[in-house]
Amino acid sequence: MRSPGDDEVLRGDLARILFDATKSGIEYRFGDSITGLVEHSDGVEVRFRNAAPRVFDLVIGADGMHSTVRRSVFGPEERFARHTGMAACVISVPNYLDLDHWELLHATPGHVVQVYSTQQSAAKAQFIFPAPEQLPDRRDIAAQQRLVAEAFADGGWEVANLLRAMPDSPDFYFDTVSQIHLERWSRGRVALVGDAAYCPSPLSGQGTSMALVGAYVLAGELRAAAGDHHVAFAAYQDRLRDYIDANLTLGWNNATQMVAGDAKALRMQTTMLKMLRYLPWKGLAMRPIIKPIEKAANAIRLRTY
Numbered sequence: 001m002r003s004p005g006d007d008e009v010l011r012g013d014l015a016r017i018l019f020d021a022t023k024s025g026i027e028y029r030f031g032d033s034i035t036g037l038v039e040h041s042d043g044v045e046v047r048f049r050n051a052a053p054r055v056f057d058l059v060i061g062a063d064g065m066h067s068t069v070r071r072s073v074f075g076p077e078e079r080f081a082r083h084t085g086m087a088a089c090v091i092s093v094p095n096y097l098d099l100d101h102w103e104l105l106h107a108t109p110g111h112v113v114q115v116y117s118t119q120q121s122a123a124k125a126q127f128i129f130p131a132p133e134q135l136p137d138r139r140d141i142a143a144q145q146r147l148v149a150e151a152f153a154d155g156g157w158e159v160a161n162l163l164r165a166m167p168d169s170p171d172f173y174f175d176t177v178s179q180i181h182l183e184r185w186s187r188g189r190v191a192l193v194g195d196a197a198y199c200p201s202p203l204s205g206q207g208t209s210m211a212l213v214g215a216y217v218l219a220g221e222l223r224a225a226a227g228d229h230h231v232a233f234a235a236y237q238d239r240l241r242d243y244i245d246a247n248l249t250l251g252w253n254n255a256t257q258m259v260a261g262d263a264k265a266l267r268m269q270t271t272m273l274k275m276l277r278y279l280p281w282k283g284l285a286m287r288p289i290i291k292p293i294e295k296a297a298n299a300i301r302l303r304t305y
């Protein structure tokens with residue numbers, strides 16, 4: 001089987017900018033994957049699917065919610081995942097609703113469909129619905145798409161039109177809405193960062209900030225400790241713990257409150273949303289929503305390393 005080249009992996013402009021800015025000092029290995037890690041007293045032996053094994057001083061697992069590094073070193077995902085009881089799917093759709101910096105939301109009890117513009121001719125549709133933790137195999141896209149289509153079979157509104165775009169969507173996304181909780185984010189010479197360590201769920205917001213703040217603190221502490229990973233990993237944990245816990249709690253509340261479970265809750269939610277734009281004091285009405293986000297987002301004072 002052919003491995004993808006960097007052009008296929010670096011699909012987005014931002015990934016390309018980061019790659020071009022760092023490629024002279026960093027060895028990138030595309031189209032490969034870690035299959036196992038074995039720690040020795042002076043390094044970690046990393047086994048790859050394609051390349052020959054190599055020994056590294058430290059391994060930082062930044063490989064997302066379904067981290068292979070976490071599974072290899074800390075244990076199976078089920079031990080760390082907390083499921084909200086929902087799944088989410090995002091697809092690209094034509095912007096036939098002519099949305100321009102707008103999002104439309106259609107909700108029924110337990111189910112939400114959102115459509116928002118991304119560019120003039122493009123839009124995304126997100127589908128959220130109740131689902132068990134065990135979903136079809138992550139590589140079985142046809143089975144996942146069937147599940148989404150069945151969940152929204154009686155969707156009403158524009159749902160059938162939006163779902164028609166699903167088979168051709170080039171960036172079909174589907175997963176459970178779950179968090180990752182670990183007591184410690186390092187073991188020996190291996191540390192985790194971002195969603196691999198503390199995913200707040202795809203629906204909650206905050207995940208990007210948490211990943212960036214975590215990477216900044218981890219890199220800074222490694223520098224401050226002159227590479228002594230015992231000192232650095234302990235400081236990474238201590239400095240970040242409260243911030244991560246605050247954002248995981250916020251994330252759980254945001255994700256689980258986003259979907260109204262019954263008709264009464266739905267009526268209240270939609271009435272509030274409809275009224276909001278007409279309220280002269282909408283800034284004040286939004287405070288109870290914005291304040292907890294500000295509090296969690298600022299629950300850390302970043303050091304200059």
Ligand SMILES: Cc1cc2nc3c(=O)[nH]c(=O)nc-3n(C[C@H](O)[C@H](O)[C@H](O)COP(=O)(O)OP(=O)(O)OC[C@H]3O[C@@H](n4cnc5c(N)ncnc54)[C@H](O)[C@@H]3O)c2cc1C
Pocket residue numbers: 032033034062063064065066067068090173193194195196199200201202203205206207208209211
């Ligand atoms: C639909 C959706 C909407 C979101 N909306 C928001 C939002 O509005 N605001 C917000 O802050 N956050 C949002 N998030 C969350 C945010 O995207 C994540 O928290 C963030 O990307 C985490 O960064 P990360 O680098 O830790 O992990 P990721 O961005 O998941 O990156 C992990 C990388 O590791 C690679 N990888 C995984 N396994 C392997 C392997 N075995 N071998 C090689 N490479 C591997 C993956 O390809 C990926 O490139 C959203 C997430 C989703 C899914």
